[in-house]
Amino acid sequence: MAPPALIADLLAFLADNNPSGEAFDRQALALFAHQFQHNLPFQRFCQQRGKTLRTVRSWRDIPAVPISAFKALTLSCIPPDQAERVFMTSGTTQAEVKGKHHHPSLAVYDASMICNFGQRFMAGGGRIRMGILFPDEILLPNSSLAHYLALAVREFGTDASHCLLTQQGLDTARVIVELERAQQTGEPYALLGASYSFVHLLDELQRLGKTFHLPPGSRVLDTGGFKGQSRELSMTEFYAQLSGTLGISTDQCINMYGMTELSTQFYDDGNSTPPSVKSGPHWIRTRVVEPLSGEELPRGQQGILAHCDLANFNSVTTILTEDVGIAVDGGFLLLGRAQGSAAKGCSLAVEEFLQAAAA
Template structure:
């Protein structure tokens, strides 16, 4: 799987896969791997190296993951952030480009081994709750065969491939949602008495809920059923506040809110965050041992104390080929056990993110 990689990258990937497979890590172990990856990225990623040089940050000055300069997420649209030549990469994931259709972010993967290991191990623990048995799944997002450059399509395809049982199927394609087919499958699941899972983008759930509300139908999926929504309503469906959204899922599908799991991820990361259900909002998002998060002021980059609103920064060790540490455009608050995700940056915080992206582009351009 890593045979085509340069020897130094193949060794790094092998060690990273071993790191992900272990049960956890200490802070020192995380910092050591983060520093090693930073040195690799500075050595082989030209745009990132120039940015770090401009800031006066070298591998010798990095001893903790918090020392690593964060790349503004907007930089993935403007710069090529890849340690390996892009033509040698196995896959590139692209953002949807909803803000400027002609400008999309690109995340290059020379091998899918690390991304897949990150997704599968995390999904098994957080959504499957460590259960060994497979479960039938209905997927409300187009398949990977239609959207090869979508990280979410890959994510859901891997979920079905490794955890879905016979009877799993897709009910959304690039042509739209097969609502009659989906309703028929959900009714069949209700009659079967076998636990069932529905996974997909939040906007697809909104369309399903609107259809059920219009007809007055209420389904009761069997005990043990669960729902995974991956966010994303803007521009795809009407906006539904979280409390109303999860209450409607429980009401129309019969799945308790504590079994309605939200996944928070992004194209520019290789690891996903989950909550433990949405019985209480805002829910606490957290990740596995190979990702860490902090909340910062977007202009200064200074870390903010717990309970203070700021912009989320994630350090994802699975993102070995691009940049481990990114400054998002998401507002959050650090809390015990993880963070609260509060939405997209607006006003001064959004301006701070834009200025950070401009600084990166100026610093990284030869």
């Protein structure tokens, strides 16, 4: 079990509205010491890179673990069977190995989600009637997204909120009833779900010749990615179709960027001109790096996103993604998956980590 004092300190840091940079570093270094001691594959990787408790002096010095390592190894400070919940990556084929993220307690994950979601998607407002375009936790008990959306409904949805995606697929009739009701009553309505679910909904509403004009205060949250489960659209086209079909501004179409291997999500402030700037709360920081060396790149230069998430207290705080981005004022621009030499660099980084972890 994770030390209760470590969790308590972390929850206090999450609740601090205006921590200093020094406070972030102190928390990051405390977590690094904990993970260096108890997560042996991570310890070996750090030692190979010359990163130890004596040489790591800032969150920027913590080596970033390639995200694919979660598929190959158990990255946990506790025995896996002691985890309260194990979230698994979705995978697009039956044979694909799934990454696992072990959570000794969901207290930190839940606090991270609730605080951040309340500020960014709800903008401090009251409860809103929600429709969820994603399977629930009963159907997908190991899905971090299913849990995330369940928290959204529990903490911010009205009692009339509901799931619109069942084992039988999209409940189009119920979607239409809900959208017509919102249009007639003037009660704001929120649709939340995976991007590919929205594409299926758009296609079905277009087939039926249905468009709506949702009332002010209505909004959409998509969680990105089509994952081969729907036709693919450019970001501009996707948000234009959402706006045109549902009758809400693209400024009210919010994208959440997250992943199973993290415990914190990023948001933008609407998508009138995608790609929009993504940013996170005070307990997560992002660098744009060269994937193999981990060297931080100058602002404005494309590289691979590396996130230091202090809510990741049991696995590793710092993740090297396979996503290309650019650091800008206020956050970063997400440009898509790594291709070409950048993808090769990510693959080499994974090989380096696995070789070090096995040493």
